[in-house]
Amino acid sequence: MSLQVKLQNASSEYTKLQMEMSAIVEARQKLDAQLSENEVVEQEFAKLTPENVVYKQIGPVLVKQEQDDAKKDVKGRLEFISSEIKRVEAQLQDIQKRSDKKKQELVDLQAALQQAAAKAT
Amino acid sequence: MAQTAAAAGAPQQISVTDLDIPQLSDVRRQLEEELNHLTNSFAQLKQAQSKFKNCVENVKEVKPENKDKPILVPLTNSLYVPGKLADTGNVIVDVGTGYFVKKTTPQAIQHYSAKITYLQSNLDTLEETITKKRENLNYLLSVMQQKLAQQQQEGKPIQAS
Numbered sequence: 388m389s390l391q392v393k394l395q396n397a398s399s400e401y402t403k404l405q406m407e408m409s410a411i412v413e414a415r416q417k418l419d420a421q422l423s424e425n426e427v428v429e430q431e432f433a434k435l436t437p438e439n440v441v442y443k444q445i446g447p448v449l450v451k452q453e454q455d456d457a458k459k460d461v462k463g464r465l466e467f468i469s470s471e472i473k474r475v476e477a478q479l480q481d482i483q484k485r486s487d488k489k490k491q492e493l494v495d496l497q498a499a500l501q502q503a504a505a506k507a508t
Numbered sequence: 509m510a511q512t513a514a515a516a517g518a519p520q521q522i523s524v525t526d527l528d529i530p531q532l533s534d535v536r537r538q539l540e541e542e543l544n545h546l547t548n549s550f551a552q553l554k555q556a557q558s559k560f561k562n563c564v565e566n567v568k569e570v571k572p573e574n575k576d577k578p579i580l581v582p583l584t585n586s587l588y589v590p591g592k593l594a595d596t597g598n599v600i601v602d603v604g605t606g607y608f609v610k611k612t613t614p615q616a617i618q619h620y621s622a623k624i625t626y627l628q629s630n631l632d633t634l635e636e637t638i639t640k641k642r643e644n645l646n647y648l649l650s651v652m653q654q655k656l657a658q659q660q661q662e663g664k665p666i667q668a669s
Contacts, residue, residue, distance in 0.1 A: 424604050431603040431619075440610040442600065449600070449608055457607060464605075 390503060394496045401493055404486040411482060415475045422468045429461050524651050529659070532652050539645045546638050550631065557627040564620045567613055572596045 432454070435441070441457045442449035527535065575596045580588040599616045600608045611619065 428604045428607055431607075431609070435609065438610075439615075442608040442610070444606040444608060461605070461607075 390496065390500050394493070394500060397489060397493050397496055401486065401489045404482060404489055408479070408482050408486060411475060411479050415472070415479065418468055418472050418475060422465070422472065425461055425464050425468065429458075429465065432458050432461060524648055529652065529655055532648065532655065536645070536648055536652065539641060539648060543638065543641050543645060546634065546641065550634050550638065553627055553631050553634065557624055557631070560620045560623045560627070564617055564624070567599055567616045567620070570596050570599055570613055 432441075435454055437454075439454075441452050441454050443452045443457065443460075444450075524532070524535070570593065574593055576592050579591050579593065581591040582588050596613075598610055598612055600610050601616050601619055603609050
Protein backbone atom coordinates (compact mmCIF):
# COMPACT_ATOMS: atom_id res chain seq x y z
CA MET A 388 0.00 0.00 0.00
CA SER A 389 2.89 2.36 0.65
CA LEU A 390 3.62 2.26 -3.09
CA GLN A 391 0.17 3.60 -3.76
CA VAL A 392 0.67 6.42 -1.26
CA LYS A 393 4.00 7.24 -2.87
CA LEU A 394 2.39 7.31 -6.28
CA GLN A 395 -0.33 9.61 -5.05
CA ASN A 396 2.18 12.01 -3.52
CA ALA A 397 4.34 11.99 -6.61
CA SER A 398 1.40 12.67 -8.87
CA SER A 399 0.13 15.57 -6.79
CA GLU A 400 3.64 17.03 -6.75
CA TYR A 401 3.78 16.62 -10.50
CA THR A 402 0.53 18.50 -11.08
CA LYS A 403 1.79 21.24 -8.78
CA LEU A 404 4.94 21.54 -10.86
CA GLN A 405 2.86 21.68 -14.03
CA MET A 406 0.80 24.49 -12.59
CA GLU A 407 3.91 26.43 -11.61
CA MET A 408 5.26 25.90 -15.08
CA SER A 409 2.20 27.27 -16.84
CA ALA A 410 2.34 30.36 -14.58
CA ILE A 411 5.94 30.92 -15.61
CA VAL A 412 5.13 30.41 -19.29
CA GLU A 413 2.40 33.00 -18.96
CA ALA A 414 4.82 35.48 -17.39
CA ARG A 415 7.24 34.81 -20.21
CA GLN A 416 4.60 35.54 -22.84
CA LYS A 417 3.64 38.76 -21.09
CA LEU A 418 7.27 39.88 -21.10
CA ASP A 419 7.52 39.11 -24.79
CA ALA A 420 4.51 41.28 -25.52
CA GLN A 421 5.96 44.12 -23.44
CA LEU A 422 9.29 43.77 -25.20
CA SER A 423 7.82 44.08 -28.68
CA GLU A 424 5.61 46.97 -27.62
CA ASN A 425 8.60 48.89 -26.29
CA GLU A 426 10.62 48.02 -29.39
CA VAL A 427 7.92 49.58 -31.55
CA VAL A 428 8.08 52.74 -29.44
CA GLU A 429 11.87 52.80 -29.71
CA GLN A 430 11.67 52.55 -33.49
CA GLU A 431 9.12 55.33 -33.47
CA PHE A 432 11.40 57.55 -31.38
CA ALA A 433 14.31 56.88 -33.73
CA LYS A 434 12.35 58.52 -36.55
CA LEU A 435 11.53 61.71 -34.64
CA THR A 436 12.50 65.16 -35.85
CA PRO A 437 13.23 67.95 -33.34
CA GLU A 438 9.80 69.54 -33.80
CA ASN A 439 8.00 66.34 -32.79
CA VAL A 440 7.14 67.06 -29.16
CA VAL A 441 6.92 63.97 -26.97
CA TYR A 442 4.32 63.66 -24.24
CA LYS A 443 4.18 61.04 -21.54
CA GLN A 444 0.86 59.91 -20.17
CA ILE A 445 0.68 60.10 -16.39
CA GLY A 446 -2.78 59.09 -15.28
CA PRO A 447 -5.26 61.15 -17.26
CA VAL A 448 -2.85 63.92 -18.28
CA LEU A 449 -0.17 64.22 -20.92
CA VAL A 450 3.09 65.72 -19.71
CA LYS A 451 5.64 67.17 -22.09
CA GLN A 452 8.93 65.34 -21.99
CA GLU A 453 12.32 65.90 -23.59
CA GLN A 454 13.00 63.51 -26.45
CA ASP A 455 16.30 62.39 -24.97
CA ASP A 456 14.66 61.61 -21.63
CA ALA A 457 11.94 59.59 -23.33
CA LYS A 458 14.49 57.69 -25.40
CA LYS A 459 16.53 56.92 -22.29
CA ASP A 460 13.40 55.79 -20.50
CA VAL A 461 12.43 53.33 -23.21
CA LYS A 462 15.99 52.05 -23.47
CA GLY A 463 16.03 51.44 -19.73
CA ARG A 464 12.74 49.59 -19.96
CA LEU A 465 14.04 47.41 -22.78
CA GLU A 466 17.10 46.51 -20.73
CA PHE A 467 14.96 45.67 -17.72
CA ILE A 468 12.62 43.50 -19.77
CA SER A 469 15.52 41.66 -21.40
CA SER A 470 17.03 40.84 -18.02
CA GLU A 471 13.63 39.72 -16.76
CA ILE A 472 13.27 37.43 -19.77
CA LYS A 473 16.65 35.87 -18.98
CA ARG A 474 15.61 35.34 -15.38
CA VAL A 475 12.28 33.77 -16.30
CA GLU A 476 13.94 31.63 -18.95
CA ALA A 477 16.31 30.20 -16.31
CA GLN A 478 13.34 29.55 -14.03
CA LEU A 479 11.57 27.76 -16.84
CA GLN A 480 14.53 25.51 -17.54
CA ASP A 481 14.87 24.65 -13.88
CA ILE A 482 11.22 23.74 -13.50
CA GLN A 483 11.30 21.77 -16.75
CA LYS A 484 14.12 19.67 -15.34
CA ARG A 485 12.31 19.11 -12.07
CA SER A 486 9.10 18.16 -13.80
CA ASP A 487 10.87 15.71 -16.13
CA LYS A 488 12.44 14.08 -13.09
CA LYS A 489 9.06 13.80 -11.38
CA LYS A 490 7.55 12.32 -14.50
CA GLN A 491 10.23 9.63 -14.58
CA GLU A 492 9.59 8.95 -10.91
CA LEU A 493 5.89 8.56 -11.65
CA VAL A 494 6.52 6.12 -14.49
CA ASP A 495 8.84 4.06 -12.29
CA LEU A 496 6.32 3.97 -9.47
CA GLN A 497 3.54 2.95 -11.79
CA ALA A 498 5.64 0.13 -13.22
CA ALA A 499 6.53 -1.07 -9.72
CA LEU A 500 2.88 -0.97 -8.72
CA GLN A 501 1.83 -2.97 -11.76
CA GLN A 502 4.49 -5.55 -11.03
CA ALA A 503 3.33 -5.86 -7.45
CA ALA A 504 -0.26 -6.28 -8.66
CA ALA A 505 0.79 -8.97 -11.15
CA LYS A 506 2.61 -10.87 -8.40
CA ALA A 507 -0.36 -10.68 -6.07
CA THR A 508 -2.75 -12.36 -8.51
CA MET B 509 -4.44 18.74 -52.42
CA ALA B 510 -4.37 15.73 -50.18
CA GLN B 511 -0.77 15.17 -51.03
CA THR B 512 0.37 18.68 -50.15
CA ALA B 513 -1.60 18.47 -46.93
CA ALA B 514 0.10 15.22 -46.03
CA ALA B 515 3.49 16.68 -46.79
CA ALA B 516 2.83 19.79 -44.71
CA GLY B 517 1.05 17.97 -41.91
CA ALA B 518 3.53 15.24 -41.18
CA PRO B 519 7.08 16.42 -41.41
CA GLN B 520 8.11 15.33 -37.94
CA GLN B 521 5.43 12.69 -37.36
CA ILE B 522 4.76 9.35 -38.86
CA SER B 523 2.21 9.34 -41.66
CA VAL B 524 -1.30 10.15 -40.50
CA THR B 525 -2.59 6.92 -42.03
CA ASP B 526 -0.57 4.90 -39.50
CA LEU B 527 -2.48 6.29 -36.53
CA ASP B 528 -5.52 4.58 -35.04
CA ILE B 529 -8.84 6.31 -34.55
CA PRO B 530 -8.44 7.58 -30.95
CA GLN B 531 -5.06 9.04 -31.88
CA LEU B 532 -6.57 10.60 -34.98
CA SER B 533 -9.31 12.29 -33.00
CA ASP B 534 -6.67 13.63 -30.61
CA VAL B 535 -4.80 15.15 -33.52
CA ARG B 536 -8.07 16.46 -34.87
CA ARG B 537 -8.92 18.17 -31.59
CA GLN B 538 -5.47 19.73 -31.49
CA LEU B 539 -5.75 20.96 -35.05
CA GLU B 540 -9.17 22.41 -34.41
CA GLU B 541 -7.88 24.25 -31.35
CA GLU B 542 -5.00 25.72 -33.30
CA LEU B 543 -7.31 26.72 -36.11
CA ASN B 544 -9.64 28.42 -33.67
CA HIS B 545 -6.81 30.34 -32.07
CA LEU B 546 -5.47 31.44 -35.44
CA THR B 547 -8.83 32.60 -36.76
CA ASN B 548 -9.36 34.57 -33.56
CA SER B 549 -6.01 36.28 -33.96
CA PHE B 550 -6.87 36.99 -37.56
CA ALA B 551 -10.12 38.70 -36.59
CA GLN B 552 -8.32 40.74 -33.94
CA LEU B 553 -5.67 41.87 -36.40
CA LYS B 554 -8.35 42.81 -38.90
CA GLN B 555 -10.10 44.86 -36.24
CA ALA B 556 -6.89 46.66 -35.32
CA GLN B 557 -6.25 47.39 -38.97
CA SER B 558 -9.67 48.89 -39.54
CA LYS B 559 -9.15 51.08 -36.46
CA PHE B 560 -5.98 52.46 -38.02
CA LYS B 561 -7.80 52.99 -41.31
CA ASN B 562 -10.39 55.01 -39.40
CA CYS B 563 -7.59 57.04 -37.84
CA VAL B 564 -6.29 57.98 -41.29
CA GLU B 565 -9.77 59.11 -42.33
CA ASN B 566 -10.14 61.14 -39.16
CA VAL B 567 -6.76 62.80 -39.44
CA LYS B 568 -7.63 63.81 -43.00
CA GLU B 569 -10.53 65.83 -41.57
CA VAL B 570 -8.09 67.95 -39.59
CA LYS B 571 -7.40 70.28 -42.49
CA PRO B 572 -7.14 74.04 -42.91
CA GLU B 573 -10.60 74.22 -44.54
CA ASN B 574 -12.11 73.04 -41.29
CA LYS B 575 -10.39 75.65 -39.15
CA ASP B 576 -12.73 77.71 -36.96
CA LYS B 577 -15.78 75.64 -37.92
CA PRO B 578 -17.84 74.75 -34.84
CA ILE B 579 -17.49 71.17 -33.62
CA LEU B 580 -18.82 69.22 -30.66
CA VAL B 581 -16.26 67.65 -28.41
CA PRO B 582 -17.42 64.58 -26.48
CA LEU B 583 -16.57 64.85 -22.79
CA THR B 584 -18.58 61.75 -21.91
CA ASN B 585 -20.96 59.58 -23.91
CA SER B 586 -23.78 62.01 -23.31
CA LEU B 587 -22.06 65.32 -22.71
CA TYR B 588 -20.69 67.42 -25.54
CA VAL B 589 -19.20 70.89 -25.47
CA PRO B 590 -18.83 73.18 -28.47
CA GLY B 591 -15.33 73.81 -29.72
CA LYS B 592 -13.22 74.91 -32.63
CA LEU B 593 -10.16 73.42 -34.27
CA ALA B 594 -7.37 75.77 -33.30
CA ASP B 595 -4.44 73.94 -34.86
CA THR B 596 -5.11 72.13 -38.13
CA GLY B 597 -1.46 71.39 -38.88
CA ASN B 598 -0.64 69.06 -36.00
CA VAL B 599 -2.12 66.10 -34.17
CA ILE B 600 -0.91 64.08 -31.20
CA VAL B 601 -0.44 60.40 -31.89
CA ASP B 602 -0.40 57.56 -29.37
CA VAL B 603 2.74 55.56 -30.11
CA GLY B 604 2.27 53.01 -27.32
CA THR B 605 3.37 52.38 -23.71
CA GLY B 606 1.99 55.72 -22.59
CA TYR B 607 3.90 57.91 -25.02
CA PHE B 608 2.30 60.43 -27.34
CA VAL B 609 4.04 62.35 -30.10
CA LYS B 610 2.99 65.58 -31.74
CA LYS B 611 3.10 65.10 -35.49
CA THR B 612 2.10 67.10 -38.53
CA THR B 613 -0.96 65.67 -40.27
CA PRO B 614 1.03 64.23 -43.21
CA GLN B 615 3.40 62.60 -40.72
CA ALA B 616 0.47 61.15 -38.81
CA ILE B 617 -1.11 59.75 -41.96
CA GLN B 618 2.22 58.22 -42.91
CA HIS B 619 2.53 56.73 -39.42
CA TYR B 620 -0.88 55.07 -39.61
CA SER B 621 -0.36 53.92 -43.19
CA ALA B 622 2.87 52.21 -42.17
CA LYS B 623 0.98 50.44 -39.40
CA ILE B 624 -1.70 49.34 -41.84
CA THR B 625 0.82 47.85 -44.28
CA TYR B 626 2.64 46.16 -41.41
CA LEU B 627 -0.59 44.57 -40.22
CA GLN B 628 -1.46 43.59 -43.78
CA SER B 629 1.77 41.62 -44.15
CA ASN B 630 0.99 39.87 -40.86
CA LEU B 631 -2.54 39.15 -42.03
CA ASP B 632 -1.25 37.66 -45.27
CA THR B 633 1.12 35.25 -43.58
CA LEU B 634 -1.54 34.33 -41.06
CA GLU B 635 -4.05 33.64 -43.81
CA GLU B 636 -1.57 31.33 -45.48
CA THR B 637 -1.06 29.40 -42.25
CA ILE B 638 -4.80 29.13 -41.73
CA THR B 639 -5.34 27.74 -45.23
CA LYS B 640 -2.62 25.17 -44.67
CA LYS B 641 -4.05 24.13 -41.34
CA ARG B 642 -7.49 23.82 -42.84
CA GLU B 643 -6.15 21.59 -45.61
CA ASN B 644 -4.46 19.43 -43.00
CA LEU B 645 -7.66 19.15 -41.06
CA ASN B 646 -9.66 18.20 -44.14
CA TYR B 647 -7.12 15.56 -45.06
CA LEU B 648 -7.18 14.21 -41.52
CA LEU B 649 -10.96 14.05 -41.55
CA SER B 650 -10.99 12.10 -44.81
CA VAL B 651 -8.48 9.64 -43.37
CA MET B 652 -10.66 9.26 -40.28
CA GLN B 653 -13.72 8.58 -42.41
CA GLN B 654 -11.86 5.99 -44.42
CA LYS B 655 -10.74 4.24 -41.25
CA LEU B 656 -14.24 4.27 -39.82
CA ALA B 657 -15.69 2.83 -43.03
CA GLN B 658 -13.03 0.15 -43.00
CA GLN B 659 -13.86 -0.74 -39.41
CA GLN B 660 -17.54 -1.03 -40.16
CA GLN B 661 -16.87 -3.29 -43.13
CA GLU B 662 -14.81 -5.65 -41.03
CA GLY B 663 -17.72 -6.01 -38.65
CA LYS B 664 -16.10 -5.17 -35.32
CA PRO B 665 -13.68 -2.60 -33.96
CA ILE B 666 -10.05 -3.46 -34.39
CA GLN B 667 -7.19 -2.07 -32.37
CA ALA B 668 -4.36 -0.86 -34.53
CA SER B 669 -1.09 -2.24 -33.29
